[in-house]
Amino acid sequence: MLNSRTKLTSLLRLLLIITSIGSLYAVSAIRADGPNIVVILVDDMGYGDPGCFNPQSKIPTPAINSLARDGMMFSDAHAPGPLCHMSRYGLLTGRYPFRTNVGVWPRQPLIAEDQMTIATLARDAGYHTAMVGKWHCGFAEDGYDNPLPGGPVDRGFDSYFGIRASTDIPPYFYIRNDRAIQPPTLQIDANNSSDWSPIQGAFWRAGGIAPNLQLPQVLPRFTNEAIAVIEQHARTRTREQPLLLYLAYPAPHTPWLPAEEFRGKSGAGMYGDFLMMVDAEIDRVLQALEAASMTNDTLLIFTSDNGPVWYDEDVDRFGHDSSGGLRGMKADAWEAGHRMPFIVRWPARVKPGTTSGQLVCFTDLLATFAQIMNLPLPDTAAPDSFSFLPELIGTETRNTPRRTQFVMRPGSVQSMATIRSGPWKLITELGSGGFTRPNRLQPEPGGPAGQLYRMDQDPNEEQNLYLEHPLVVARLQHELQQIMDAPASRLTDPEN
Secondary structure (H helix, E strand, C coil): CHHHHHHHHHHHHHHHHHHHHHHHHHHHHHHHCCCEEEEEEECCCCCCCCCCCCCCCCCCCHHHHHHHHHCEEEEEEECCCCCHHHHHHHHHHCCCHHHCCHHHCCCCCCCCCCCCCHHHHHHHCCCEEEEEEECCCCCCCCCCCCCCCCCHHHCCCCEEEEECCCCCCCCECCEECCEECCCCCEEECCECCCCCCCCCCCCECCEEECCCCCHHHHHHHHHHHHHHHHHHHHHHCCCCCCEEEEEECCCCCCCCCCCHHHCCCCCCHHHHHHHHHHHHHHHHHHHHHHHCCCCCCEEEEEEECCCCCCCHHHHHHHCCCCCCCCCCCCCCCCHHHCEEEEEEECCCCCCCCEEECCCEECCHHHHHHHHHCCCCCCCCCCCCCCCCHHHHHCCCCCCCCCCCEEEECCCCCCCCCEEEECCEEEECCECCCCCCCCCCECCCCCCCCCEEEECCCCCCCCCCCCCCCHHHHHHHHHHHHHHHHCCCCCCCCCCC
C-alpha cells in the first residue's frame, strides 16, 4: 500500500515537472516571438514642430512624417512632467514623478533599486536591452574616476552609452555602462547667442568637460551608437531574443548646434535648423532598422520629453508656432508644456496613416509593453500605467481599463497641480506654473482661485470656466487629491 502511494506520488511529481517545463517552454516561446521595441525620445520639441502634427510648420521633418504615414499618431499624449528629468522618470517607471523627489537627480538616482522599469520588464521577458543617450535620472555620484551606480545598467539595461544630463548642464562627459570613458578634466566657458533669449540658441553653462567630448558631435555620436546596437543585434541575437532599444536624444534641447549642411535650411532659425538635423539622425536609425531587416517586426515609438522653449516673439519673428496653437511652453501646466507629438509604428499590427484621440501618458509604456509581452504587472509596479495596446491594434477594450485621467505637477511652482479628467482640465492655481510669465498669480477678490478648461471645446485654454462650474471644480479637486494621496492610480487589469 505504502509502495503504491509512493509510486503515485512520484508519478504526480513527474507530471508536475513535465507540465511546468511545458509551461515555461510555452511562455518562452511567446516571449521570443515578441516584437523588437525601439523608443526614440527627443528633447524639448514642441507639438507644432513636426509637419505631420502641424501642416503650417516651417521645419521640414520627413523622417518623423514617415513614421506618421506608416503608423498611428496620438493627438492627446502627455509627458508625465513638463521637464526633462520628470518626464524620463515617468516613462521608465510607469510612475508619476510627483510621487518622488525628482530634485535629487544631480547626486542620487531617482529610480529605486527594486523599482520595475521598461528595461527590467523587457529583460524578464527575454529581451536584450540597450540604452543610448541622455539619462537625466541620476547616479550615485562619488567622483568621475569611480563607478556611477544607479544608472541604466543598474536599472535593467544590458548596455548603456550616453551622458548624465543635458548638453548645457555640466560636467560634460561620455559614460559607457557605469563608468566615465574619460572624466571631465578640462574646463569649458559658458556660451550664449546674442540674438536669442539667455536660455535659447547656442547656450551652455560653464563647467568640466572630458577631452573626448565635443558638444556639436554628441547628437551624431548617439546615432552611431544606436546603429551599432541594431547591427550587433541583427548579427547575433535576432533569432534568439528580441531587442529593446531606448534612444534618448539630447536635442533639439539647447545648445542648438546644427551641422553646416542644415544651417539656414529651415524657416525657424537655428532652432529649426537643429531640429532638421535631429530628423536626419532619426532617418539614419530608420535606415539601419531597414538594412537589418528589422522594420516589419519592430514596434517603434517616437515622442518628445516636454514642450519647447519658444516664446510669442519667436512665433512673430519666424511665423512658426512650435507649440502648434497650444498655450504655453516647456515647464508649464498649460498644454504646450506637456502635450507631445506621439507616434507608434508597428507594421505587423498598427494600421498605417491612422490617428487616435485616446488620452495617453508616457507612464503607459510599461503596462502596454507588459501586455505585449504577456507578462503580469505586480501590484507595486507601474502604479500609474494603463495599457493602450487595444487602441493600437483595434481590439475590444472591455477587459483593459482605458486612461481617463492624467495628473501632473508643473516645473516651477511646486504647490500647483493639474488634473485632466474626461474633457475637463483643472489647474489648482493661477499662472503657467512654468517658464511662461507670470508663472503664478494671486487671486483677485471675487475672482477665480484656479483654472478650469473644457479641453474638447477649448484646447487652447482661452476661457477659464472656474467660477462658472463650481461642482466640476469640486469634483476634480477631490479626484486630484485621491490620486495624489493614493500610492497608485492604475486599476486592477483583469488581463494582467
